[in-house]
Amino acid sequence: MGHHSCCNQQKVKRGLWSPEEDEKLIRYISTHGYGCWSEVPEKAGLQRCGKSCRLRWINYLRPDIRRGRFTQEEEKLIISLHAMVGNRWAHIASHLPGRTDNEIKNYWNSWIKKKIRKPTTPSSTSPPSAELINPSYNSNNQFDAFTSQNMPPASATSHQDAIFPYHCPLFMFDTSIGDHNNGGNIGLSSEVWNPNIQHQDQAVHNSFFAYNTSSMDSNYLPPLVDGMAGMVQIGEDGDPINRECFEKQDVSGWVETQNYPSLLIWEQIQGELVGDHDLSSTTSSNIERMAAGSFPSSQ
DNA sequence: AATATCGACAACCGCGGAAAT
DNA sequence: AATTTCCGCGGTTGTCGATAT
Known part of the structure; x- marks a missing residue:
């Protein structure tokens, strides 16, 4: 005892x-x-x-703590990061200097309450309705998830919109989606199909489309919205159909990642080094960059 | 005027995994 | 190698002044 x-x-x-x-x-x-x-x-x-x-x-x-209300930029970052990684508060906090996980968690919980206020949709449990319509673009012709045009109408108070209120279309192609069940696959699919995200935050899947190319003919592509941002992984042993499918899409920006040279490619495009040599974290930061709209335009 | 509710912060708890023994 | 201790995380509860009833 x-x-x-x-x-x-x-x-x-x-x-x-x-x-x-x-x-x-x-x-x-x-x-x-x-x-x-x-x-x-x-x-x-x-x-x-x-x-x-x-x-x-x-x-x-702690002396380097930052107090006071969150700025608009911080709010945007929190929202987009949460949409990507779910309730991983410490992870989110690591992107906001001086802010603590506790503070962000508190903010989110009260914010979510505010948004869920009177979700009384009397008729039925609202259908998926993840309509992605006419996204608008910033001056660099990149999708901006946070302009008012890309936000759902104020009337849309579904639980889904409360969790992830912006229409931020992202997509990827990859093989072996679902391999995470076997503990393997540290590529894109495990990021997107991470059980935590999958179960915690269903809304992510309505904004982030992952397509399994191992069961896909590139002549029959899924319907994507013009201007979606996407990411493709082309490993040395990878399936060329990944790239094939990807290149047939009309997207505003994209980046290739490979198993290990991925950083070089990213560096070439972005002109800076991102993260370490762990592909999984590289993938995370790429996804976050896409969500934040700081995605390079390159085609 | 008294009391109930809200909202923001602050702190606690158990847990899983790392580190130490 | 096994057991104990410690740390950090995320869910949850607690505190307290402001606002509403």
Whole structure:
């Protein structure tokens, strides 16, 4: 018994932090830095568990923290990132300097409540209706998911639109969609068909179309909206039909990725190095860039 | 005027996995 | 190699002032 190491001290304090406690924690961390939270309470003279100290520091006392309302740019980023990765708050927060996962999570939860306000569609459980219509483009002729034209009408208060309110058409072709069940396939398909995303956020699939080329004839392409942004993976062992299908589409911007040379290709197009040499993270950042509209136009 | 509800933040909890023993 | 401790994450609850009833 007594295994909860962080709380097995007799007099652990909980609840809101007092200014005195804050001061103690700040003084200790700023002189010693942090590394081992479990020993912080004792050394700093705090009747708290290490976990509580960590939380207080990370979410509030940290000097480089950013306070105040989210800017419009931050909001857009949160929305598009959430559409891509779901409730991975820490991941989303890593793209917003000075913001914490807790803050973003709180923001999202209250925001979603606001949007879901009176979702009373009395007639029936609303049909999929993921209509992607007449997307508009910015001055660079790129799709801009966040202009008013690309937003659903204000009347559309479905749960779906509340989660992902922008019509942001993205697509990809790839083989072996579904291989993630076997633990393999670190390519595009596993990103899109990630079980977390798939189950957490159905709306993603109405905005992100993945087509399995292993069961597809390039003469019979699925109907895509003009100007969609897409991504194709052409591995050395890859299926050439991926590229074939892709090139027949009329898209505003695209990028190729390959198993390992993918970064070189990306670099060539974008003129900068993105991420490390892990294809999975490279893929993530590519998807996020597409969602953010900073996708290069290259055909 | 008293009380219920809301909204924003703040903090806690259990869990999974990493690290340490 | 097995067990314990620790850390970070995401879901959830708690706090409290503002607003509504």
